[in-house]
Each structure stands twice: as structure tokens, then as C-alpha cells.
Amino acid sequence: MDERAVNGVAVTVTVDRERCVGSATCTVVAAGLFALDxxxxxxxxxxxxxxxxxxxxxxxxxxxxxxxxxxxxxxG
Structure with a gap:
């Protein structure tokens, strides 16, 4: 992912549930943005x-x- 493409603007976040293995790294780094279901x-x-x-x-x-x-x- 090119960080410059989204730097300084609002973004939508999606998670590919077939690729996610539940490592919970995202919940540690960005607890307010992600949680495990x-x-x-x-x-x-x-x-x-x-x-x-x-x-x-x-x-x-x-x-x-x-x-x-x-x-x-x-x-897109």
C-alpha cells in the first residue's frame, strides 16, 4: 500500500476476512479502530x-x- 495515497485525508477501512488470521496486531496498534469479533x-x-x-x-x-x-x- 502506498502511504502517500491516503496521507492527510479520511479513509474507509476494510478487512479481508479470508486473509485475517486473528493475530490481533491491529487491535494492539489501533485499539479504537479495530477489535476482534x-x-x-x-x-x-x-x-x-x-x-x-x-x-x-x-x-x-x-x-x-x-x-x-x-x-x-x-x-473505487
């Missing part, structure tokens, strides 16, 4: 994230690359 998979806790730096850090540290960030309004 009843199946021990990461689940975003907010629809739109304005702390892009924190979300980017969680995405970069995800061991399976399951966290994806998309700038709000990108449409």
Missing part, C-alpha cells in the same frame, strides 16, 4: 477513519495484509 477476526470499529497515520500503521503491521485503506470519495 466473535470469530477472532478483525473488525473495523468505525466507518470512516480520520487518524490516517494510525490506520496506516495498523495496515502495514498486519501480518497477512488483510487491512485495506481507501480515501473517502475515491469511488
Amino acid at each position: 466473535e470469530h477472532d477476526r478483525s473488525a473495523p470499529q468505525v466507518a470512516v477513519v480520520t487518524d490516517v497515520e494510525l490506520a496506516t500503521q495498523a495496515a502495514q503491521l498486519c501480518p497477512t495484509g488483510a487491512i485495506h485503506l481507501r480515501p473517502v470519495g475515491s469511488g
Whole structure:
């Protein structure tokens, strides 16, 4: 993921549940943004994230690359 693509704007966060292995790294790095669900998979806790730096850090540290960030309004 190119950090510059989302730096300084709000982003939506999605988690590829098939790739997520429940390592909980995201919940440690960004506890307010992620939590594990009843199946021990990461689940975003907010629809739109304005702390892009924190979300980017969680995405970069995800061991399976399951966290994806998309700038709000990108449409794609």
C-alpha cells in the first residue's frame, strides 16, 4: 500500500476476512479502530477513519495484509 495515497485525508477501512488470521496486531496498534469479533477476526470499529497515520500503521503491521485503506470519495 502506498502511504502517500491516503496521507492527510479520511479513509474507509476494510478487512479481508479470508486473509485475517486473528493475530490481533491491529487491535494492539489501533485499539479504537479495530477489535476482534466473535470469530477472532478483525473488525473495523468505525466507518470512516480520520487518524490516517494510525490506520496506516495498523495496515502495514498486519501480518497477512488483510487491512485495506481507501480515501473517502475515491469511488473505487
